[in-house]
Amino acid sequence: MASSARYDARHDDRPKRRWQDSLWAIGLFVLVAGVIVRLAANGLSSWPSALFGAVAMAFWVPWLVRRIRHRDAGASGAEPDDIPALERQILKGDPPPQDRHRRQQLAALVDSRQHRIRRNRWWALPMMAVLFFGTAALGLTTGSTTTGIGLLALGIVFITWLTWYNFRFDRRLTQMRRRLRS
Template identity: 65%
Template structure:
């Protein structure tokens, strides 16, 4: 019924939550990148090269979902819906079991986010800015400038997204406690 609070219901899986959708997206992106790099005439090798990468991504996403579900006591199919509810700022579920699962997922995500922050950002900055410096040192001002611009944009976006996700996790934790 429209307008009722359905926060206790398990979210219905969306089509993009399926592993086939993850694999198809990874395959399309992989083929697209390879075609951009090697030209349209290299499409057979692009497809053959992108298939193992797409299979690895599907395996990695499935493994992550199973581990997360096991850690919080939920079903693997429920994890993407719970993450979406956290990111969109939805209401906290009223069902005690569902609240416990959501709280465990929030704690797990926030711990992992904060644990890896101290080394991931400096490492990415070193890679991006170091590559830019190497391009400048080799005399390629254009490539160095492009890499520098990419570094600033990507690291800026990554910082914003990381802080936003951390804030959303804290907000959901607050809603779960009240």
């Protein structure tokens, strides 16, 4: 009951929290997905290693998400639990909040995210391309054409999607910055 009241009782114009944003839901999703993927890749006889590996990831990923939320909250002045809702507000293109304090928090989050995206873009995207295409070239030169062609196709699709998503998120951040200034 207290947990439900915490999620429903929102004051001013703070966005409503969703259960998918909670750390336990992220951990549970990682656990289930990890077990399914590892069983599909290695067969049903590998269930102990699939379970142990997935449990380790189910603890590590929520810890990483919590750490990132706390860092973003420190940079923006918002609460860590509000960071996912603020990100959704940016990605959906929702209008900025009316409250001056909330606008400042959102502007600080936008600045922090945009700085981080632009700071790492110049080396991260080319490095991912080198990794994918280098692995594909290695597979093709060693005579494993199926693996090489598969990795080449995966690399092309993944790098294209990653570039598109990176520039899309940067564009959304720029649009939110403009809306906050107007």
